[in-house]
Amino acid sequence: MSDKADFTKNVLPYLAQLEEDEAGPDAAEISRRYGISQERIVMLSRNENPYGASPRVRAALTDVSLHRYPDSRPFLKALSGYTSYPEECLVAGAGMDEIITTICRIFLGAGDKVLIPVPTYNFYGLAVELCGAVPHYQPRLAGFSVDRKIPEGIKMAFLCSPNNPTGNALSEENVRAVVESTESIVFLDEAYAEFAGKSLLKLVREYDNLVVGRTLSKAFGLAGLRLGYAVAPPWIARQYRRVAPLFGISSLSLAAGVAALQDLGWMRECVGKIVAERERMRQSLASAHPSEGNFLYVHTEEKSEVVVERLLCQGIVVRDCSSFPGSGEHCLRVTVGRSEDNDRFMEEFKNANTKLSS
Numbered sequence: 001m002s003d004k005a006d007f008t009k010n011v012l013p014y015l016a017q018l019e020e021d022e023a024g025p026d027a028a029e030i031s032r033r034y035g036i037s038q039e040r041i042v043m044l045s046r047n048e049n050p051y052g053a054s055p056r057v058r059a060a061l062t063d064v065s066l067h068r069y070p071d072s073r074p075f076l077k078a079l080s081g082y083t084s085y086p087e088e089c090l091v092a093g094a095g096m097d098e099i100i101t102t103i104c105r106i107f108l109g110a111g112d113k114v115l116i117p118v119p120t121y122n123f124y125g126l127a128v129e130l131c132g133a134v135p136h137y138q139p140r141l142a143g144f145s146v147d148r149k150i151p152e153g154i155k156m157a158f159l160c161s162p163n164n165p166t167g168n169a170l171s172e173e174n175v176r177a178v179v180e181s182t183e184s185i186v187f188l189d190e191a192y193a194e195f196a197g198k199s200l201l202k203l204v205r206e207y208d209n210l211v212v213g214r215t216l217s218k219a220f221g222l223a224g225l226r227l228g229y230a231v232a233p234p235w236i237a238r239q240y241r242r243v244a245p246l247f248g249i250s251s252l253s254l255a256a257g258v259a260a261l262q263d264l265g266w267m268r269e270c271v272g273k274i275v276a277e278r279e280r281m282r283q284s285l286a287s288a289h290p291s292e293g294n295f296l297y298v299h300t301e302e303k304s305e306v307v308v309e310r311l312l313c314q315g316i317v318v319r320d321c322s323s324f325p326g327s328g329e330h331c332l333r334v335t336v337g338r339s340e341d342n343d344r345f346m347e348e349f350k351n352a353n354t355k356l357s358s
């Protein structure tokens with residue numbers, strides 16, 4: 001073999017343009033860069049639950065036998081209790097991100113068109129491109145609602161309610177209109193449904209082209225264990241089981257999921273505290289949009305990248321939304337954290353958001 005062989009030519013051509021996804025700086029890096037002690041750093045950028053998982057989760061992990069392949073059935077049974085859907089309608093994945101990539105793999109091939117109302121969760125576009133399919137980004141309407149009709153020629157559409165990063169939930173009427181307007185597959189992402197206190201899960205019983213994705217990363221505080229699920233019509237759930245790896249979720253994650261679903265009181269207590277804090281923050285942040293998630297979408301005077309960098313210098317990490325297609329250059333997303341962390345954000349935001357006269 002020649003030393004000069006170009007092995008990179010083997011990479012699929014439609015993947016060549018993809019950007020590498022970055023997790024952003026961690027607390028150690030921020031501490032080093034800005035000279036702030038790690039205890040002073042406040043992470044409000046990833047929509048995590050600041051109270052963590054139920055204590056029962058940790059207890060359940062000690063009992064897991066690590067030398068056996070995982071069995072997802074007890075988790076699916078627990079999910080059946082939580083969602084009121086039979087197990088034939090339920091599938092699990094390593095986080096909702098894996099659910100999304102698997103659903104795309106079932107329905108999308110090269111050149112297929114996928115409707116994505118923006119701004120929204122960036123991962124949909126990536127998952128679509130990984131299949132060689134083409135995202136069609138469509139601007140949202142007033143109040144961040146979505147167009148009632150899916151145009152001809154679309155193979156799949158992504159809805160998100162409450163939507164990341166804008167925080168609004170879609171009305172039942174809006175979602176029904178979209179689903180009924182099309183022969184394509186509609187994926188409704190309800191990662192933040194618990195914070196909204198409402199869900200459109202019931203619609204899966206009515207529509208054979210609707211899949212609802214959920215996760216235990218948010219309200220249940222299990223982001224580190226990567227556990228998501230979808231509620232789907234039986235025919236789609238069957239396709240899913242044919243495509244997804246049989247042992248794709250670790251035994252630890254599955255055991256954690258069962259324990260978390262057995263302690264709904266903990267989850268509801270976290271959600272109650274987060275929702276109360278969210279409303280308190282919104283009262284004092286004049287440029288925040290109403291939100292039904294565990295985060296706020298906040299308009300900035302200065303460019304958001306400037307404001308976000310100023311906050312970072314103070315050890316407060318929030319999400320600059322200029323990397324969300326369709327969001328513009330003047331919005332940031334802040335996760336609702338613990339009360340003392342939110343206070344620090346609100347105090348520092350006042351300073352960081354002041355436009356400096358040149």
Ligand code: PMP
Pocket residue numbers: 046047094095096097098121160163164189191214215216217223226227228
């Ligand atoms: N959907 C939305 C709207 C999200 O914001 C996220 C994560 N931030 C996910 C899905 C992915 O969740 P998971 O951790 O389950 O992969």
